[in-house]
Amino acid sequence: MQINPSYNYRDITLNSGVYQAAKEVLCSRCIHPVCADFAALRCHDFTPALKFKPPLRGFDNATFNTFRCGVAWSKRVTPGSLVALVNAKTDEAFGYAKVTAAHVGEKRSMAELHGEFNHSIQALEIKTNIADVMLKRLKNSSGSMIYNNNDKVTVIYLERLTEYLSEDIEIGKEKEDLAT
Structure with missing residues (x-):
């Protein structure tokens, strides 16, 4: 599995076990092996x-x-x-x-x-x-x-x-x- 080489985590926060993105969706910066969501701003499974x-x-x-x-x-x-x-x-x-x-x-x-x-x-x-x-x-x-x-x-x-x-x-x- 390959990641987007230009990913950036600066706007991502982790609060009470939930990752949240302030700007763009988490999915473009995630490398979770199994995921059905491609437009999440909040996610338990962000990897x-x-x-x-x-x-x-x-x-x-x-x-x-x-x-x-x-x-x-x-x-x-x-x-x-x-x-x-x-x-x-x-x-x-x-x-x-x-x-x-x-x-x-x-x-x-x-x-x-x-x-x-x-x-x-x-x-x-x-x-x-x-x-x-x-x-x-x-x-x-x-x-x-x-x-x-x-x-x-x-x-x-x-x-x-x-x-x-x-x-x-x-x-x-x-x-x-x-x-x-």
Whole structure:
């Protein structure tokens, strides 16, 4: 499944488990594997895409985390949220995961606390200077400008789903719920 490469999540909010778009429909920015609605402004099942630059490593682990510059992602996902794992080069989904936690903090302290559980750190089997390596990888993946303009990071813990339709995920909540 492929996403629209020009998607943007800036106007999307998550309140009480319902995603809402202020401007354009959510569907054009969603990568939910099964959906019958193509014009929703509010949705329980909206599935944001977490992009990863190749080489794609460390996604075979059952659980891992990803670091994102800034605090925006802490407002987009909560424990239980479904996210698509997307190859940033091809815009193709290569898997799905369930968010188990999201933490926000200063870059250095978050790298020290959570770096060892990062997908690429685990895949590369890095055992020393983990925080320094994590911060270097974050700067390389985010770009210098984004990295330097953000004092904080969001660390998202993910549980890889072997099937994207799982009993752990609620699909297709009643549309009447959204009218309230």
